[in-house]
Amino acid sequence: MPEGPSVRKFQLLTSPFVGQVVVKVGGSSRKINVNDLNALRLQDSQVHGKNLYLAFVAAEGPLGPTAEETVLQREAASGESSPAQGGQEQVCAPQTHSQVEGLQELQCSRSEPPDAAEGPGNWLRFHFGLFGSIRANEFSRANKANKRGDWKDPIPRLVLHFESGGFLVFYNCRMHWCSSPRADPASDILSVEFHRGRALDALQAPDPICYTLLDQRYFSGLGNIIKNEILYLAKIHPLTQGSALALSDLERLLDCAIQFSSAWLHSKLRGKRLHPQIYQKDQCPLGHAVVKGTLGPSGGFKRLTWWCPQCQPEVL
Numbered sequence: 001m002p003e004g005p006s007v008r009k010f011q012l013l014t015s016p017f018v019g020q021v022v023v024k025v026g027g028s029s030r031k032i033n034v035n036d037l038n039a040l041r042l043q044d045s046q047v048h049g050k051n052l053y054l055a056f057v058a059a060e061g062p063l064g065p066t067a068e069e070t071v072l073q074r075e076a077a078s079g080e081s082s083p084a085q086g087g088q089e090q091v092c093a094p095q096t097h098s099q100v101e102g103l104q105e106l107q108c109s110r111s112e113p114p115d116a117a118e119g120p121g122n123w124l125r126f127h128f129g130l131f132g133s134i135r136a137n138e139f140s141r142a143n144k145a146n147k148r149g150d151w152k153d154p155i156p157r158l159v160l161h162f163e164s165g166g167f168l169v170f171y172n173c174r175m176h177w178c179s180s181p182r183a184d185p186a187s188d189i190l191s192v193e194f195h196r197g198r199a200l201d202a203l204q205a206p207d208p209i210c211y212t213l214l215d216q217r218y219f220s221g222l223g224n225i226i227k228n229e230i231l232y233l234a235k236i237h238p239l240t241q242g243s244a245l246a247l248s249d250l251e252r253l254l255d256c257a258i259q260f261s262s263a264w265l266h267s268k269l270r271g272k273r274l275h276p277q278i279y280q281k282d283q284c285p286l287g288h289a290v291v292k293g294t295l296g297p298s299g300g301f302k303r304l305t306w307w308c309p310q311c312q313p314e315v316l
Contacts, residue, residue, distance in 0.1 A: 004221020048183030049220030210238035
């Protein structure tokens with residue numbers, strides 16, 4: 001499924017439509033009544049980890065402040081600021097950026113409001129499947145035949161046409177209404193509020209490191225591709241227990257996670273493809289044979305994992 005960098009790019013595609021009214025809807029979703037979105041105004045767009053949240057309000061009313069603006073206005077009135085967790089006291093103000101510079105704008109997004117009263121409107125949460133995506137002002141077209149030999153275009157789950165004439169198309173995603181975004185920015189690896197200390201504590205657990213990295217409570221947005229790549233970059237065997245690693249090794253792994261995720265997002269914003277070093281490879285960059293295994297906690301979800309036994313020796 002799309003990982004944090006991909007979902008942040010999706011959010012950039014939705015941002016130009018914030019403030020516009022939905023004039024026509026379509027899509028195959030059966031989880032929500034897509035017609036409920038007709039004549040609503042898209043008020044806000046936020047991303048948290050692997051989830052995208054869109055806020056909709058009645059179109060006849062004035063466009064109210066976004067959840068972000070509401071928090072900032074309340075703090076300005078009280079003369080207080082909310083320091084970022086982990087000792088990072090950065091407050092990011094809204095800025096205008098080009099799409100390539102969109103990473104900085106997204107990283108300056110603060111946490112979502114703690115309760116529904118601070119987030120006006122209803123929020124639609126999107127969680128994307130393996131080939132989930134969003135397209136702006138275009139539909140996805142089949143680039144190969146399916147298993148039946150048919151060249152059928154993918155069927156969108158939701159299509160939103162706006163008053164400007166533009167439209168958004170959502171593919172392979174689950175949607176449901178919620179009162180407000182529920183997420184912890186301190187766990188988001190692409191957030192300026194990411195809490196390194198809490199992440200390091202989680203990595204020191206006596207569990208295989210590849211299990212901990214996919215725990216969204218501490219590494220929101222980090223998925224299987226990022227997991228494989230950063231373990232190779234840090235030269236750590238995926239089944240090594242975190243408690244067996246030196247703090248310096250865990251620090252390096254955390255640096256790889258943040259740097260790789262940010263670099264991947266920058267590449268996406270420039271329209272460049274990811275060129276993984278270990279994920280789905282038969283050989284590592286040094287020419288060693290790569291091993292593939294299905295790894296995961298007992299009774300939990302297991303994921304395909306690639307590693308190089310020579311570059312990533314197991315620590316007993």
